Amino acid sequence: MSEFQVTASVQTRARLIEAAREVFAQYGFQGATVREICRRAGANVAAVNYHFGSKDGLLGEALNFSGLKALQTDNLTADHCPEKRLRLFLQDFMLMLLDEKSASRQCRIMARELADPTPALDKIVSEAIAPLHEFLGRLVCEIVGDKMSAAEQLRCVFSILGQCSFYYHSEPVLQRLHPELRYDTGEIGAIAAHIADFSLAAMSQLARRTA
Amino acid sequence: MSEFQVTASVQTRARLIEAAREVFAQYGFQGATVREICRRAGANVAAVNYHFGSKDGLLGEALNFSGLKALQTDNLTADHCPEKRLRLFLQDFMLMLLDEKSASRQCRIMARELADPTPALDKIVSEAIAPLHEFLGRLVCEIVGDKMSAAEQLRCVFSILGQCSFYYHSEPVLQRLHPELRYDTGEIGAIAAHIADFSLAAMSQLARRTA
């Protein structure tokens, strides 16, 4: 094979993955069709099976969590108190979750996996969600110190994540209940600030109470 | 028409609805097949269209929010302070949401609608979710009084609902991360108590801060 062809093949693969992310995010795994993905990628109908073996295989490749990982490593290297770091992380995380940019697509695919798990969920959990839980767990631990049991700390992590994902999952509902709501940069910042306020207030109060 | 046939028809309808709830909850609206529903209901493939006109029509009938409504009316008639009533509601609500009983199936269907909205979502929003948001909105208002803006109160409602739905949406993830976790009555009670503690602590702190 000539080098030109190698490059063409690689580009086709890349376009397929990009198109798959769009279509999976928009229609879900079941609702997405191989034809539509190939159409958007400008590739042949058979390309998906050729490059990835199956629709399932493509889903596996389409998942990519580098953005989410970068968020965490950046946050860890910042020189702030844990409360401030939680605030900053929530700002970045909600922006990634709610902003109408490409980064949001993986989140959307992940969210769909929760409602309708496929074998790809295992990969998502081990590569993206487990590290995220651990990251937040350490942050909460730093904030509440030893004033809370491990089980309570875990539930605080869940409370924070629950608040975050709510705005993502409930978007179609919120659009109907509050049509004026728009996830623009300002609104997302306000949401993140509220989650930080709410959670930090709760944790400080609960930590004090236990003590 | 004989009384026997009326009964038979009603029973067939009921079996179809029950089967539909199972299958919709398990596979989602798209993934569910009329054949599987009819098979489980012991009815003919054509039964769904005969009784409900279409798969969509069956979905509409399969959705029933009487349990959720009862929760709210019961709570409103209770003679307690608003904080206590929030606690009690969360206990009932999380039990309905997480307990492995039939009531949970409507929730599962609703949850799937969020990830992949169908025309039925409008019905769900107007009949179930909107009243629930209003109910919690009034409760929060009673708790924080005039010490918080309406927008902040609304975000508190979202924070509460987000925490609740997290345990529901993330079940498959949590099963993988914490295989020892079981949603038995005791665990559900502890979760509900945590959400109440966390939220009440946050609200009291935020209300005080504003004041």
Next chain:
Amino acid sequence: MSEFQVTASVQTRARLIEAAREVFAQYGFQGATVREICRRAGANVAAVNYHFGSKDGLLGEALNFSGLKALQTDNLTADHCPEKRLRLFLQDFMLMLLDEKSASRQCRIMARELADPTPALDKIVSEAIAPLHEFLGRLVCEIVGDKMSAAEQLRCVFSILGQCSFYYHSEPVLQRLHPELRYDTGEIGAIAAHIADFSLAAMSQLARRTA
């Protein structure tokens, strides 16, 4: 069975036949559905099979040629020259064929049978079309006398019938080509007059030529 019920049964039968004529005329035999016929007749879905054995059986009963027969017997008793009687017959016949009245429905069903014959066509031919051909055959014979061979006379009958049925069969086409065309009483009269003029002119000329 009480006399009341007998009457009810007879009425249901009659309503079914009337509804069947409407629906067969509108949608054709294949396109017509038993459900729609029963709905219009205000009868049960099973009524057609109960009263007529099958959809085919209903078609047989729905066909009725009394109007067409009356036309011919009326014409035969009129005291006019054959040319005049042809004119009068064409006026009546085209009115029956084209006027938007109930009488037209049997014609429409018959016309559909020609394009898509069912077993009912045999009945139609023997009871309606054959007598009509014979009637016109005698009329043509009276007009051209012995100046034309039997084969030529037969073709003249065909030429007359062809002109008549054209306006019926081609209605959807003519509506598209000449949207201003309306089959009102005046237009139908003009059409019938033209067919009479055209055919009598042709026959007189051909008869003279042969002689």
Next chain:
Amino acid sequence: MSEFQVTASVQTRARLIEAAREVFAQYGFQGATVREICRRAGANVAAVNYHFGSKDGLLGEALNFSGLKALQTDNLTADHCPEKRLRLFLQDFMLMLLDEKSASRQCRIMARELADPTPALDKIVSEAIAPLHEFLGRLVCEIVGDKMSAAEQLRCVFSILGQCSFYYHSEPVLQRLHPELRYDTGEIGAIAAHIADFSLAAMSQLARRTA
């Protein structure tokens, strides 16, 4: 794509169109099934949708009026008087209409469309019937000149077309009434000659009368 495959695809398409013409002509658009068409074409059930998008799309492709158009252009280039050209056209036209060759199938499909119009009728009218009416309109105009009003000329066209289509539409009836009738070349020629004689006689007489 290899040349072999291109050829294979074209052949499959062609076989499908040919089979569709057979089946549509035999059973009508509604009565025809995609399965039967594919069976006759030796193709898969999905082939129709793959190649033509839908059953409707296939009908559109199955209609082809090149034969009819050729008839008219050939006739226009002939160097004869208009009466002679009408005679010649009727010979060709009736042969196309009645001869048991493939060309007849499009006519049969067209005839069915008249009794049970589908969206394809628009295409038929604009591409085949309208030009045919115009062609005959010009011929009639040449024959009767200015001795007849435009409305009368139009009715003469209808009288000619009515006679022609009668032999086509009424074939199942004529088979029952005159079982000895066969549309062989000789008979078709005699029919065409009769229509020409009848129509020219009528027109000359009517034109003279008006003058």
Next chain:
DNA sequence: AATGAATGAGCCTTCATTCAT
């Protein structure tokens, strides 16, 4: 290596008919 053609299982739905009362 990569593609257009073709596949067949499966989808929802429609329908004339039969069943049990």
Next chain:
DNA sequence: GATGAATGAAGGCTCATTCAT
């Protein structure tokens, strides 16, 4: 006698996948 419920065969169509080059 007459009906509402139920049937099952068949309809057009969609889809991920495989085939042949």
